[in-house]
Amino acid sequence: MLVTRGKTVLTGLAIVFAIALIFLPIYSNTQAQTNITITPNETFSIPENNGSIHFAVNGSCTSATLHNSTWVFTDLKLFNYPSNGTLKFSTENSNITIYSFRTTSQFGRTTSIKYNADGQDKQSINLGLNTTKSTDPSEWLITVPNGGAVVHGLGWKLLPDNTVVLNGLKGNVTVSHFNYNIPTANGPFYVQHSIIIITAAVIAATIAVAVLIKFKVRR
């Protein structure tokens, strides 16, 4: 009986070992997927647009390719921030210095990029949002030096594939996407104004409970 049990245990261990041996190389391969190191000295130029991109901090990505005058950085990771996915950046007549590219998912649900443009021509940026849907311009915030926010249509526009096209914005620019669960403009009234409806309900409930307690205490 004991011998049989021992054999079963040994067989089980052997299977686990075999599975581990098979999967280890695959896992290692995943881990060992070659990363391209990015340093501040490196320049990613776009000759046909007379533009260039470089990073102010160290980072890495799995691939960096120039495609249709756009640099595509896959699994871009800057300055120890977790990878955000793919950044697509194109610029015309301007040298770009990227300071940060990150997503805060714990509470903020925000994806943002901060960069400096030394020329005022066009930039096209796709932050590689984890969505296939078109986002609403009100989910985006573009700020320029002095903390000013730029109105949609007056310095930037949003394309259906969530690419932000900025025009004439020079200096330190921040492009952020806030993943609010925004009710669409065509959504029902109660969805668009849910917070004030809930607030009114909370006040009504508070006053009702308070009045009830008041009567109960009086009795």
Next chain:
Amino acid sequence: MVSITSPETILFLYAVIVVAGIILILKLSKDKTRKISTLRLFIQIVAVIAVFMGLLIGPFNQPGSVFAPLGISPRDHLIGANVLGNQFPDGISLPILACYYPNGRTVTCPIWQLQAYIFPFWNFPIGYQVNYSTSGIEKIGIVLGMIVAASVILGRFFCGWICPFGLYQDILTRIRKSARFRHLKFSDSTNAKLGQSRYIIIAVFLLLSVIFASYAIFGTQLIPGTTPGGPQGTEAGIVSYINEPFCLVCPMRPLCLIVETGIGAMSFNYISQITYGPFWTLGMYITSINLSIFIAVTILALAYRRFWCRICPLGGLTAIFSTFTPFKQIALTKLQKNEHKCTKCGVCKRVCPTQATDMFEKKGGDVTESKCMLCARCVEICPYEGALRLEFAGKKMMESRNWLKENTNTEANKND
């Protein structure tokens, strides 16, 4: 693996410390006269940590120490923002001076919100790193709704037990006491006038916001440069420096900025940016006024207990919704007096930090008045069993007790 600095671990440890602390205070100080004061101080500290929780559990998604700088702007890492989506993205309003300007806060000062939603965000949808989907009037409705609900439930308990600026003033009082200086007192008439000034202060500043927002509300610009949508459609321009006019003189703003910069949780660049900016002369001038008021309030709070609370417009707003009819009738947190047990010794009046008088002068019943912060100092110090008590929803929370007799008995037992 859950790291020691992960938000979940910190929140769990925080909750454990809070519960253990309250239990310990209630158990260990069972026969102590200053049990309520100790408990209140503990809850004030707990509340300040909760209000600025972002300093503990930030920075998010970023390796580094707990107190690594969060960012350059107040909204860089703001917990509590975005909870209600972009209908109301600036954070839940609580009637305490949870200043808008520091990083990492969890709730927001309603005075900032009331002003900001009049000007510049009455119908201008873009704020600093935020896009509003609701109109100014709707957001103001939400803020007022939250204040009404909070005031009906706890009233000025927020001022006495939770407000960070209240804790600051209590610390100043403790410093004064340790230096053995006696506090000063206003005459009753001056104190009453200070109390009334709260309503004038809030009315004046909200009126200022309405004047600034005249273009958005009435279609006529009364003050040049107050049309939201400056260069490139931004809200920048002169409007950046006169937005939320009360905040430009509020003593809580410099306190928060000084503390956060001091502990390295905020970049000095941000402060210099809002101080100088393109309108650096105006910015510097406003900041000088703000700092002067902060210093003046600090000196006055050293001399007069809870000086700021006597003129605080937010305290006034909370008082309106908790101590004035019809809200007074339904307010859940109250100070009650039993006139049969009161001997008119006047100790309650003497120890009240804001020099409230109703608990002494009124015959009995509900003695909560607009000056009363429900700090329960009078309940703690009253030596007559059951003469004063703090009630919530008709249930006794704290009650005065004959601590003179208890102390005598304890002394007698020791001597035995």
